[in-house]
Amino acid sequence: MEVIVDSLQHNLSGLELTPLDNGFLLTYQQRIILRHTVQAPCLWVGGGEADIEMFRGNFNIKDRLNEKIALTDTVITRQPEGWTVHFSRGESLGTTLVITTDEQGRLKITLQNDDKTHNRIWLRLAAKSEDHIYGCGEQFSYFDLRGKPFPLWTSEQGVGRNKQTYVTWLADCKENAGGDYYWTFFPQPTFVSTQKYYCHVDNSCYMNFDFSHPDYHELALWEDNATLRFECADSYINLLEKLTALLGRQPELPDWVYDGVTLGIQGGTEVCQQKLDVMRNGGVKVNGIWAQDWSGIRMTSFGKRVMWNWKWNSDLYPQLDARIQQWNSQGVQFLAYINPYVASDRDLCEEASKRGYLTKDANGGDYHVEFGEFYGGVVDLTNPEAYDWFKGGIKKNLIELGCGGWMADFGEYLPTDTYLYNGVSAEIMHNAWPALWAKCNYEALQETGKLGEILFFMRAGYTHSQKYSVMMWAGDQNVDWSLDDGPASVIPAALSLAMSGHGLHHSDIGGYTTLFDMKRTKELLLRWCDFSAFTPMMRTHEGNRPGDNWQFDSDAETIAHFARMTTVFTTLKPYIKQAVAQNAQTGLPVMRPLFLHYEDDAHTYTLKYQYLFGRDLLVAPVYEENVDTWSLYLPQDSWINIWTGDTHQGGEITIDAPIGQPPVFYRANSEWAALFGSLRHI
Amino acid sequence: MEVIVDSLQHNLSGLELTPLDNGFLLTYQQRIILRHTVQAPCLWVGGGEADIEMFRGNFNIKDRLNEKIALTDTVITRQPEGWTVHFSRGESLGTTLVITTDEQGRLKITLQNDDKTHNRIWLRLAAKSEDHIYGCGEQFSYFDLRGKPFPLWTSEQGVGRNKQTYVTWLADCKENAGGDYYWTFFPQPTFVSTQKYYCHVDNSCYMNFDFSHPDYHELALWEDNATLRFECADSYINLLEKLTALLGRQPELPDWVYDGVTLGIQGGTEVCQQKLDVMRNGGVKVNGIWAQDWSGIRMTSFGKRVMWNWKWNSDLYPQLDARIQQWNSQGVQFLAYINPYVASDRDLCEEASKRGYLTKDANGGDYHVEFGEFYGGVVDLTNPEAYDWFKGGIKKNLIELGCGGWMADFGEYLPTDTYLYNGVSAEIMHNAWPALWAKCNYEALQETGKLGEILFFMRAGYTHSQKYSVMMWAGDQNVDWSLDDGPASVIPAALSLAMSGHGLHHSDIGGYTTLFDMKRTKELLLRWCDFSAFTPMMRTHEGNRPGDNWQFDSDAETIAHFARMTTVFTTLKPYIKQAVAQNAQTGLPVMRPLFLHYEDDAHTYTLKYQYLFGRDLLVAPVYEENVDTWSLYLPQDSWINIWTGDTHQGGEITIDAPIGQPPVFYRANSEWAALFGSLRHI
Structure with missing residues (x-):
């Protein structure tokens, strides 16, 4: 190693670069970030050709690796604001790494390969064997990410998501759709270490964060450059505050969200009215109707599909405009559905095509994606005019109609072989797409003054979805009890997203994917309803084969169950609202890992199927079939069983857990104790 | 590129090295072997750490790749016998490639990495897009290997071997045992190109031969050195003669092999006698009894297992010595069973351990492999004393007993974390083990003068198994009809092995693996029997769950079927014997791809489920359930249906194919036409 200056230490927010024999050590506020020697280097560069196949959002990704080269030699140059380290190996191979702090005092590391044909980077961050790692967006199978690699690529989440399940195998055989533990709609190159720092990478390329080595985390990027940011804090709560200061926070939810369940209904105005009446007559608190087929349907051999032409279909939904007004006056919102595609055989697509607003194929024609007996054009959100046109459509066709919200579906399907207006390769834009899609929706609200009044909710996400995806x-999920794709998987999903800076999360009550022999049972629907009452939003989904599934109105007992649990939910309104406000103000998520408030309890770091709902409720949803007791862990505190009033001081306990009494505890000394206590009488 | 001498051409058996801009071209007898430029190099080196997990012969192999570096710069030095090319990239990275011819005029290329920590090599051989590739040992799923990578590692072959089958998924879930298209007991780094050359790599490390690129074949080796040999010929028959001159050939089979079927029987002397009597009374030609439990049995929760203590068990097989004599006098051999392990709880293992003949673990103790409720020590065949001791056991316990042969099972399980006498890492010795195991058996025959009289048969193999594994x-196979693990898979297995230099192949009549819901049907057993009558050996196996399977004596019709088909087989004796002799003399395999004799027929290069049996019989086994006709391809010739006498001149045809009349044709102008014609009357 060659050192240009004799003194390497700066006093830049606790940043130190210390020479070693044949290398250096970079520390930031006493955390070792980089450790480099010729024998154990921290940086590799190389070249590869991405081999990415997509079929309906399911990706098969391989790297045709051409080179991977350790850069062993370093020349360090002190700069006014940090250091430049030039890594090299021989004459022709090099990367420049700039270490500095950004305006907010964060450690900022940028890398740029000297040779742009070197489109791969592997950077090893120093780690301790005892570190736990959380984040990387929404992770359904693991909460503590230590011990495994996590490829970061937005895609379908997979059906079953576990190669050991029969459902996954069936889905794999059909459409490579089974998925695996790391498949997610919302990956993010951001993680929190139990050394109490976060690391965030600004890029949007395909990445693989490998946390399997005891001594380092290896971040692989399919790019010729990288920008990393780090920040430290003395508590996880402060760390999340800092992280969300960087990435953005979600605004508060519309007030109506806390007033009941949003019923997923299809079939037209009168079906909505009838089901609404049945539920309200049964005592169910209903805050909205969500009708994904508001824009019409298309018959295919697979069954009904939504017509992807984002305008009110008055044949299927006659008098919808008037009915929305009527429902609104009764405290019921109408929620619609959109996604960033336009059906190739309909007028919105024709208009987009004429205006040149669709992404292109290699020959310069419009790119059409196959969705199963129909095609969709991809609205090019990198084209400001196309973006504004689509946003205008949201304003006109949804907001002006009086929608209280919508599902902003998809976002994870951008094909890598399409061509974009902004000239950036679709491989690089693929991960960025969901946040761009979120932003389009967000701005439609913002520009119409409807933020905090209208709610859209998304499944796909990436960096900046914190700011733009409001829910x-x-x-x-499958309509089954599988750990990796049933109700259990929603909990690590919410918690990992919380550790990635997004604090608002909910799920389809009863799950969605109804395939093969999977059919939603009554028990699954009721347990999921129990769970959802302790999340920031309750919303049902009929599933993709409604007729196969137990539904909210399938019998009187089910309706009564929804009546009771929506009453629990609405009773909690002031408490949930305050937690949501905290999230908006400081990035403290609504559903929280226990260690956020019990840092000293080592056991809390390994819990992935229970959470704190706000500060004072501990929730451990029942995610197994046919059980009547449930075991869970309570950190040291004074806990009261919300249904029985029994008090516990902490530790492993097993309790009765009948349907309708999800395992929930509140802190005895909570300022909300009286409210919580009242739930026992519902 | 730097060129040390101005003239680079030698006249060494058609070897030419031609300078290019920034590179060179190596041709051998007009075939382009290497094409190197700075932009499109032919050589990469790197380092990696093998991550190899084994469970009962099923391997999970990953490379923790540290580096992969293209060596772009070359310095060529002319040598008396060829050239030295020093490849490099910067100062510290280099590999020396020596191009020469060996004593027999073969092109010989040796590589040695300068830095021994660079334990990976990737070499790209020039290819044409239209080339077909055959060989790589025994390949069950593909015959033409073009278009896919083929990892070369001896292992269990997998149960199902196709991720799209339910059986494979079940086996994967249980023991990672499902396998994939390239799993094989007998891999080999040898291939034949339709440019009419072979390429053979001398090493035994883990390799991956990737034939998926139109312009090159990429050979990856987990080693710091490599030796490749090439030879060209004007016909495939000559090429195989040259290849087997390099690798060795199998001796002729014992004469008794042609005299009937070898019956797989278990259960003791009297069971063998009874079944033998039943079959012979039914008119079945029987040449031997193969009793794998001759050394006794061990009861486990999975059922009966053979006692791995390789000596006659006189409790289960009373009077076996005398009975062998009696059977022999009636033309019936007794065949036993051995493998290269010794059960940890038995005396042979105790003796081996005392003598220090077992492979070691990391602490210097004996290594014991888990086999399912029992363990086995690994006899260290790299220790000459241990090798001789085991060979001595074969001579004493099997040959002296009067065995006519045995199954020499296993060989593909050498754990990579065991330590060997010869100091070579078990990772490198793993692939070499099957041939070492074969040699031990072979020499036991050779040294007792029993070659050509006693027959052992093996499933595992590698380079040199040509010379040492006599069958x-x-x-x-599964006891099912699956393409990748049923009777069909035996055909590409035999043909790819033929193209790798091993010309003697047969299979368990009816298959072996009886798991999950798989049970052998009568139809499967009869069709497999039909097929086996047109291979060099007929032998049955009860399967691992005999009670679940249809057996040769399950009904009178089955016995009659075996009577008829063994008569067909024994009638063919002079023809088969002559084909086996050709194999012994010139390496012309007994089961042959059609293109060996019909080079000009492009269609023959894609046929993987039919073969020539010797020169004059064309066989297209029925490998589907519940069919009564069969389609096949005949190259231009005059072909006579062996059962009907119908004549065909070539092309795609569909014929009646009832059980007992496997689709077989003979050449009208064969010298054996009268013999073939006689089969119609059996």
Whole structure:
């Protein structure tokens, strides 16, 4: 190693660069970030050709790796604001790494390969064997990410998501759709270490964060450059505050969200009215109707599909405009559905095509994606005019109609072989797409003054979805009890997203994916309803094969169950609202890992199926079939069983857990104790 | 590129090295072998750490790749016998490639990385897009290997071997045992190109031969050195003669092999006698009894297992010595069973351990492999004393007993974390083990003068198994009709092995693996029997769950079927014997791809489920359930249906194919036409 200056230490927010034999050590506020020697280097560069196949949002990704080269030699130059380290190996191979702090005092590391044909970077961050790692967006199978690699690529989440399940195998055989533990709609190159720092990478390329080595985390990027930011804090709560200061926070939810359940209904105005009446007559608190087929349907051999032409279809929904007004006057919102595609055989697509607003294929023609007996054009959100046109459509066709919200579906399908207006390769834009899609929706609200009044919810996400996606939902769980794709998987999803800076999360009550032999049972629907009452939003989904599934109105007992649990939910309104406000103000998520408030309790770092709902409720949803007791862990505190009033001081306990009494505890000394206590009488 | 001498051409058996801009071209007898430029190099080196997990012969292999570096710069030095090319990239990275011819005029290329920590090599051989590739040992799923990578690692062959089958998924879930298209007991780094050259790599490390690129074949080796040999010929028959001159050939089979079927029987002397009597009374030609439990049995929760203590068990087989004599006098051999392990709880293992003949673990203790409720020590065949001791056991316990042969099972399980006498890492010795195991058996025959009299048969193999394994069998097919693990898979297995230099192959009649819902049907057994009558050996296996399977004596019709088909087989004796002799003399395999004799017929290069049996019989086994006709391809010739006498001149045809009349044709102008014609009357 060659050192240009003799003194390497700066006093830049606790940043130190210390020479070693044949290398250096970079520390930031006493955390070792980089450790480099010739023998154990921290940086590799190389070249590869991405081999990416997509079929309906399911990706098969391989790297045709051409080179991977350790850069062993370093020349360090002191700069006014930090250091430049030039890594090299021989004459022709090099990367420049700039270490500095940004305006907010964050450690900022930028890398740029000297040779742009070197489109791969592997950077090893120093780690301790005992570190736990959280984040990387929405992770459904693991909460503590230590011990495994996590490829970061927005895609379908997979059906079953576990190669050991029969459902996954079936889905794999059909459409490579089974998925695996790391498949997610919302990946993000951001993680929190139990050394109490976060690391965030600004890029949007395909990445793989590998946390399997005891001594380092290896971040692989399919790019010729990288920008990393780090910040430290003395508590996880402060760390999340800092992280969300960087990435953005979600605004508060519309007030109506806390007033009941949003019923997923299809079939037209009168079906909505009838089901609404049935539920309200049964005592269910209903805050909205969500009708994904508001724009009409298309018959295919697979069954009904939504017509992807984002305008009110008055044949299927006659008098919808008037009915929305009527429902609104009764405290019921109407929620619609959109996604960033336009059906190739309909007028919005024709208009977009004429205006040149669709992404292109290699020959310069419009790119059409196959969705199963129909095609969709991809609205080019990198084209400011196309973006504004689509946003204008949201304003006109949804907001002006009086929608209280919508599902802003998809976002994770951008094909890598399409061509974009901004000239950036679709491989690089693929991950960025969901946040761009979120931003389009967000601005439609912002520019119409409807933020905090209208709610859209998304499944896909990436960096900046914190700021632009005002509510996440967990995507398409199976209508089964599988750990990796049933109700259990929603909990690590919410918690990992919380550690990535997004604090608002809910799920389809009862799950969605109804395939093969999977059919939603009554028990699954009721347990999921129990769970959802302790999340920031309750919303049902009929599933993709409604007739196969138990539904909210399938029998009187189910309706009564929804009546009771929506009453629990609405009773909690002031408490949830305050937690949501905290999230908006400081990035403290609504559904929280226990260690956020019990840092000293080592056991809390390994819990992935229970959470704190706000500060004072501990929730451990029942995610197994046919059980009547449930075991869970309570950190040291004074806990009261919300249904029985029994008090516990902490530790592993097993309690009765009948349907309708999800395992929930409140802190005895909570300022909300009286409110919580009242739930026992519902 | 730097060129040390101005003239680079030698006249060494058609070897030419031609300078290019920034590179060179190596041709051998007008075939372009290497094409190197700075922009499109032919050589990469790197380093990696093998991550190899084994469970009962099923391997999970990953490379923790540290580096992969293209060596772009070359310095060529003319040598008396060829050239030295020093490849480099910067100062510290280099590999020396020596191009020469060996004593027999073969092109010989040796590589040695300058830095021994660079334990990976990737070499690209020039290819044409239209080339077909065959060989790589025994390949069950593909015959033409073009278009896919083929990892070369001896292992279990997998159960199902196709991720799209339910059986494979079940086997994967249980023991990672499902396998994939390239799993094989007998891999080999040898291939034949339709440019009419072979390429053979001398090493035994883990390799991956990737034939998926139109312009090159990429050979990846987990080693710091490599030796490749090439030879060209004007016909495939000559090419195989040259290849087997390099690798060795199998001796002729014992004469008794042609005299009937070898019956797989278990259960003791009297069971063998009874079944033998039943079959012979039914008119079945029987040449031997193969009793794998001759050394006793061990009861486990999975059922009966063979006692791995390689000595006659006189409790289960009373009077076996005398009975062998009696059977022999009636033309019936007794065949036993051995493998290269010794059960940890038995005396042979105790003796081996005392003598220090077992492979070691990391602490210097004996290494014991888990086999399912029992363990086995690994006899260290790299220790000459251990090798001789085991060979001595074969001579004493099997040959002296009067065995006519045995199954020499296993060989593909050498754990990579065991330590060997010869100091070579078990990772490198793993692939070499099957041939070492074969050699031990071979020498036991050779040294007792029993070659050509006693027959052992093996499933595992590698380079040199050509010389030492006197007969292969196809391992453990499923007792089902699956393409990749049923009877169909035996055909590409035999043909790819033929193209790798091993010309003697047969299979368990009816298959072996009886798991999950798989049970052998009568139809499967009869069709497999039909097929086996047109291979060099007929041998049955009860399967691992005999009670679940249809057996040769399950009904009178089955016995009669075996009577008829063994008569067909024994009638063919002079023809088969002559084909086996050709194999012994010139390496012309007994089961041959059609293109060996019909080079000009492009269609023959894609046929993987039919073969020539010797020169004059064309066989297209029925490998589907519940069919009564069969379609096949005949190259231009005059072909006579062996059962009907109908004549065909070539092309695609569909014929009646009832059980007992496997689609077989003979050449009208064969010298054996009268013999073939006689089969119609059996």
